[in-house]
Amino acid sequence: MNPNIDSQITSGGTGDSASAVNQISRLTNALLVVLFILLSIACLFPLLLVISVSFTNEHAIVLHGYNIIPKQFSDYAYRYLFKDPGEIIRGYGISILVTVVGTIGSLLLTALYAFPISRKDMPYRNALAFIVFFTMLFSGGLVPWYLAYSVAGLKDTLWALIIPNLVVPFNVLIMRTFFSNTIPGSLIEAAKIDGSGEVRIFAQIILPLSTPVMATIGLFQTLTYWNDWFTSSVFISNNHLVSLQYLMYKVINNIQYLNSGRVDASVAGKVAATIPTETVRMAMAIVGIGPIILVYPFLQKYFVKGLTVGSVKG
């Protein structure tokens, strides 16, 4: 692999002396910059809108609708959400737990599958690789999958949120390619001659040399687990196991959900009239997006590098 790729990508690929004379004209450059500025606004504007609505007085929303600058500032939506923050905090807890356990677990399991099939001397390595690859081509579909988890008694357990993404076939193939391309076979031979067992080779030679691919797949998986709401919507009906994304899903579909634990049915109707529905919804969105925005610069950098690792064809 070309070691310059990473730095070239993050720097946009230009800048060496030869390409300096081969630049686009100032006019074209200016037009493209304008285009990219407009596209950047298109990417960020929705988020700014949601932030600003979440800080607007509900009454102003009813009168003037959503605006990018709040007509009447108010932090009531957030105070309302955090008046009884039990559900939100529990949602965060579930999401963090599932993301951490899922990511670590899937890194380990992916490596445990990729290592044997990356070994040139491993018998049946092609058949074993095909077993992974075939799952990318064919699946039983939602119903048999759902039934398998139900029969195994995994409904309403955190396992149902973790297991489905533990072994992602594409990740196994990326890691296999990395192992066989970057770790010289002679290194493994030498370790064997020195008396190391396979487990020792795996833990003390392979894993330490694989930080780039580990970081990449770790990030992919963090994002997968953190953003997952689908497995929750299929398997979780217990209110105590609701992840943050699924809580957000419930809130946008039914604002009453937030109050379900707090208000009994007889007063729910009266309360509903006074709930700041629009602003609370948008505040909920911000609470849910929060962590992504905070870690985004970090994520983004490694994600881009990771795509290059992934694009190395084996």
Next chain:
Amino acid sequence: MMSSQFLRNIVKYRALFLMLLLPLSVLIFNNYIPMFGVIVAFKNYNFADGILGSPWQGLENFKYLFQTEDAWIATRNTVLYNLLFIVMTTVVAIFLAIALNELRSTKLSRMFQSVLLFPYFLSFVVVSYLAYAFLGGNGYINKAILEPMGLSSISWYTEAKDWIFILPLVNIWKNVGYGMVVYLAGIVGIDHEYYEAAVIDGATKWQQIRRITLPLMLPVIIVMVILQVGRIFNADFGLFFQVPLNTGALYPTTNVIDTFVYRSLLISGNVGMSAAAGFYQAVIGLVLVLATNLIVRRVSRENALF
């Protein structure tokens, strides 16, 4: 002897086989057992008798499925949206990647790259909120755009035909950054000597793009397109379920096979028909991947996936 050879292999490489044990079990449970579960599609499933105990009923589920108009609409929507998405994201992402690579300021280029990739990191639940902020009754489009222009507001969540435009827009907004970064990685991997030689020969920028950049990006483009074509029968569930907020009035233009299967199973509880639809989706999906790959192999062998 075959079997003693097999045993000797297992014993000799026992450590490596032991390593495979756990991930292989996950794969068998999560992917392979459900593959055999497709027999549910040919049974009159009831929860009391389970998968194996329920009586066979041949193709009844499929007959029932294709008698519903929904199945056809969902199929049509899935394929047409996916075709549109593949063309749109590929063309736009390649254009943006080339443009980004040509920007004079690397600092700006890096900044735009970060910003355009941002939507890709959001879940579709979050995207559904962002879309709602624009499309809701008090949303930005109605109150900040249409009203000041003296136009009457539009009830987006009941206007099925508008979603033919909304969904592709949301899809490209969310995914184009990812494609752009993948293609950019392809571009910067191209050897600079090609361009140096071209400059000496007096090639214009446009000629360089057409004769060097695009042809050398072709392998990446083909891989990306095969992967997408192979999944043309699988819609992005989040896009079609979350963003329209699962609104019944929008089904004519938002229902796809995946949402159809989901709703048949979890909302109407129709296990048999849902399984039949899933099976139909999986089989045609498989045929399409194989066919696409075969075509690519015919055209240029080294670009095929397998």
